[in-house]
Amino acid sequence: MSNTLANPPPSWGDPNLSDQEKRTLAAMCARMIPASDEYKVPGADDPLIQADIAKSLGRDATAVHEALALLDRLAGGDFAALPVAKQDEACATLRAEGGMNLTLTTRIVLQCYYRDDRVMISLGMEPRPPFPKGHVLPQGDWSLLDPVRARGKIWRDA
Amino acid sequence: MTDPVDILIIGSGASGGAFAWSMADTRMRIVCLEQGDWVKPTDYPANGRDWEARRYSDSDILPNRRQLPADYPVNDDNSITKIATYNAVGGGTVHYAAHFPRLHPSDFRVKSLDGVAEDWPITYRTLEPFFTENDRMMGISGMANDPSYPEHDYPMPPIPPGRSGTRFAETMNRLGWHWWPSAAAIATQEYEGRAACINLGHCLPGCAQGAKASTDITYWPQAIRSGVELRTNCRVREITVGPDGMATGAIYYDRDGQEVFQPAHVVVMAANGIGTPRLLLNSTSERFPNGLANSSDLVGRNLMLHPWPVVQGWFHEEMDGQRGPIVSLWSKQFYETDLSRGFTRGYMLQFGRGPGPVGEAQAGLESGRMPWGEGHHAAMRRYHHRRAHIGVACDDLPEQHNRITLDPHLKDSHGIPAPRIDYTLSPNTAAMMEHGIARATELMREAGAHTTTVSREILNYPGHLLGTCRMGTNPATSVVNEWGRSHDVRNLFVIDGSVFVTGGGVNPTSTIQAIALYIANEMKQRLDTLFD
Numbered sequence: 210m211s212n213t214l215a216n217p218p219p220s221w222g223d224p225n226l227s228d229q230e231k232r233t234l235a236a237m238c239a240r241m242i243p244a245s246d247e248y249k250v251p252g253a254d255d256p257l258i259q260a261d262i263a264k265s266l267g268r269d270a271t272a273v274h275e276a277l278a279l280l281d282r283l284a285g286g287d288f289a290a291l292p293v294a295k296q297d298e299a300c301a302t303l304r305a306e307g308g309m310n311l312t313l314t315t316r317i318v319l320q321c322y323y324r325d326d327r328v329m330i331s332l333g334m335e336p337r338p339p340f341p342k343g344h345v346l347p348q349g350d351w352s353l354l355d356p357v358r359a360r361g362k363i364w365r366d367a
Numbered sequence: 368m369t370d371p372v373d374i375l376i377i378g379s380g381a382s383g384g385a386f387a388w389s390m391a392d393t394r395m396r397i398v399c400l401e402q403g404d405w406v407k408p409t410d411y412p413a414n415g416r417d418w419e420a421r422r423y424s425d426s427d428i429l430p431n432r433r434q435l436p437a438d439y440p441v442n443d444d445n446s447i448t449k450i451a452t453y454n455a456v457g458g459g460t461v462h463y464a465a466h467f468p469r470l471h472p473s474d475f476r477v478k479s480l481d482g483v484a485e486d487w488p489i490t491y492r493t494l495e496p497f498f499t500e501n502d503r504m505m506g507i508s509g510m511a512n513d514p515s516y517p518e519h520d521y522p523m524p525p526i527p528p529g530r531s532g533t534r535f536a537e538t539m540n541r542l543g544w545h546w547w548p549s550a551a552a553i554a555t556q557e558y559e560g561r562a563a564c565i566n567l568g569h570c571l572p573g574c575a576q577g578a579k580a581s582t583d584i585t586y587w588p589q590a591i592r593s594g595v596e597l598r599t600n601c602r603v604r605e606i607t608v609g610p611d612g613m614a615t616g617a618i619y620y621d622r623d624g625q626e627v628f629q630p631a632h633v634v635v636m637a638a639n640g641i642g643t644p645r646l647l648l649n650s651t652s653e654r655f656p657n658g659l660a661n662s663s664d665l666v667g668r669n670l671m672l673h674p675w676p677v678v679q680g681w682f683h684e685e686m687d688g689q690r691g692p693i694v695s696l697w698s699k700q701f702y703e704t705d706l707s708r709g710f711t712r713g714y715m716l717q718f719g720r721g722p723g724p725v726g727e728a729q730a731g732l733e734s735g736r737m738p739w740g741e742g743h744h745a746a747m748r749r750y751h752h753r754r755a756h757i758g759v760a761c762d763d764l765p766e767q768h769n770r771i772t773l774d775p776h777l778k779d780s781h782g783i784p785a786p787r788i789d790y791t792l793s794p795n796t797a798a799m800m801e802h803g804i805a806r807a808t809e810l811m812r813e814a815g816a817h818t819t820t821v822s823r824e825i826l827n828y829p830g831h832l833l834g835t836c837r838m839g840t841n842p843a844t845s846v847v848n849e850w851g852r853s854h855d856v857r858n859l860f861v862i863d864g865s866v867f868v869t870g871g872g873v874n875p876t877s878t879i880q881a882i883a884l885y886i887a888n889e890m891k892q893r894l895d896t897l898f899d
Contacts, residue, residue: 316423320419322728357545
């Protein structure tokens with residue numbers, strides 16, 4: 210009974226996106242998190258980030274397929290082909306009606322977006338895993354405990 | 368069939384590891400069956416750029432989400448608090464926050480002091496030497512002489528409070544509230560071969576540095592060196608009994624799926640407050656048609672899960688974010704009973720740091736604090752690394768209708784019936800939660816938080832699984848006696864959180880392990896009369 214999984218089970222859904230789904234996902238991501246010159250970050254529709262998302266569906270593959278299908282239905286068939294104003298209208302409806310499928314899809318987008326080097330650097334983070342360098346936690350001043358000590362015992366004898 | 372062993376332990380987590388180590392000096396033949404495997408530190412999420420994503424996938428605290436081969440499913444649809452477990456060598460200690468308070472003396476005497484529930488058959492003083500021994504073995508950091516406890520010290524100094532801990536400490540001093548640095552199973556200096564904490568971030572999904580004390584790196588190496596055999600990838604199906612009503616061993620599935628019978632003179636259940644009653648209820652026979660050790664009908668009942676609402680606060684200034692252990696301080700200001708608050712018993716406030724960027728952005732988008740579109744980046748920078756949180760750890764008194772049964776449909780990958788959880792909040796617990804939420808929100812505001820939120824309906828899932836095989840002296844009202852032996856089956860013991868009579872308002876691992884060491888000690892003292 211291993212603590213790792215070699216392959217995703219079929220119950221998680223198809224781990225691959227169709228070309229149509231990829232187009233819809235990229236267009237949705239562009240409306241969710243657009244690129245910014247001010248913050249020097251790509252949008253979530255950036256090809257590298259999209260490639261990361263496409264291979265990261267995992268346990269939520271079914272949710273992603275269903276969220277993208279809903280978005281295309283809301284768009285009348287092809288979300289990516291709509292003008293931007295119409296895309297925003299469809300996204301507003303998706304946010305109201307997307308439920309858990311949208312929540313899980315959004316989380317995958319964010320997981321891939323916020324581990325991109327360019328985005329982490331813009332946030333003031335080093336683009337690296339936590340181990341082995343770790344972080345520095347400011348030391349405190351334990352003399353702050355003096356008033357707590359001065360008030361004395363508060364536990365009940367039993 | 369394999370050769371008989373003297374002691375067969377089911378589960379290698381908090382209690383199983385401590386118990387195995389303690390019993391090893393008897394030189395008896397001891398085998399532990401663990402359904403999971405060893406997890407390598409190099410496999411923990413902190414090694415990779417996807418560390419935050421993995422907290423929601425193969426390192427999620429919920430087995431129903433992880434769905435790893437070692438996990439078994441749990442039907443917790445009828446419970447406001449979901450079931451968090453981890454199945455591997457070390458069990459839940461691999462995936463806990465390592466907050467390490469002890470139960471308080473009053474927690475063992477709730478009937479005598481407050482007129483509710485039942486007193487434990489043992490006291491804080493009974494466990495005191497085992498708390499100390501366990502602190503040494505696990506390597507606990509903390510500060511001596513907290514006025515909310517009888518005096519005791521820790522092997523290592525406490526975790527630094529950081530920005531958020533300091534802010535909360537200063538605020539509680541203004542309010543005149545109790546607070547203290549958290550005791551934590553996290554090494555703050557090199558300790559017994561473990562490296563010191565370097566603030567990798569959230570500690571839940573395993574510590575790549577090895578600073579967090581999980582029993583796979585504390586008790587088990589020593590127990591194995593002393594001759595205990597730990598058999599991994601072995602999922603127990605049932606405990607077997609002979610015609611005399613004594614346990615004879617266990618039937619399990621090995622890593623190849625082969626059914627194996629392991630005979631034993633003593634069987635010790637250490638599979639946690641869900642896994643242990645599940646196994647006992649699955650162990651039916653002509654003599655025990657309602658499950659093993661269940662003549663009282665209390666196996667699986669009195670489940671306590673520690674309802675744990677969380678108040679989040681965002682500050683204008685930068686806080687710690689994910690750059691440190693989750694825990695920093697605790698407050699016992701509202702721990703002991705004060706009936707003027709509108710409920711009996713009390714709660715601990717547990718102070719914690721913030722999430723990483725994914726957690727922050729997810730919460731921001733879901734709440735509407737962060738918009739889709741152009742404004743997302745500016746909003747993210749207003750919230751990122753500016754959050755801290757306060758958990759309200761409620762003393763959840765036992766109620767018989769809060770229970771574990773066997774689900775009639777859901778089964779694990781070996782076809783073994785899975786547990787079903789039925790759990791509701793009592794009016795007393797609900798009142799306690801609201802009081803704690805109000806105080807934590809008041810504190811957040813006083814500390815300078817410009818925005819606060821409360822998680823009431825989606826509670827934190829602490830994985831505190833307690834009470835389902837309670838200890839006591841009366842066989843009609845308890846499952847095991849005051850030293851863990853089944854009233855019904857005299858060579859069957861329970862040593863995990865199942866034996867808790869009440870839950871207290873603190874994280875239970877310290878007390879679970881102290882009880883396991885205490886029971887081991889009692890057994891060693893009684894070897895000649897163990898089954899009398």
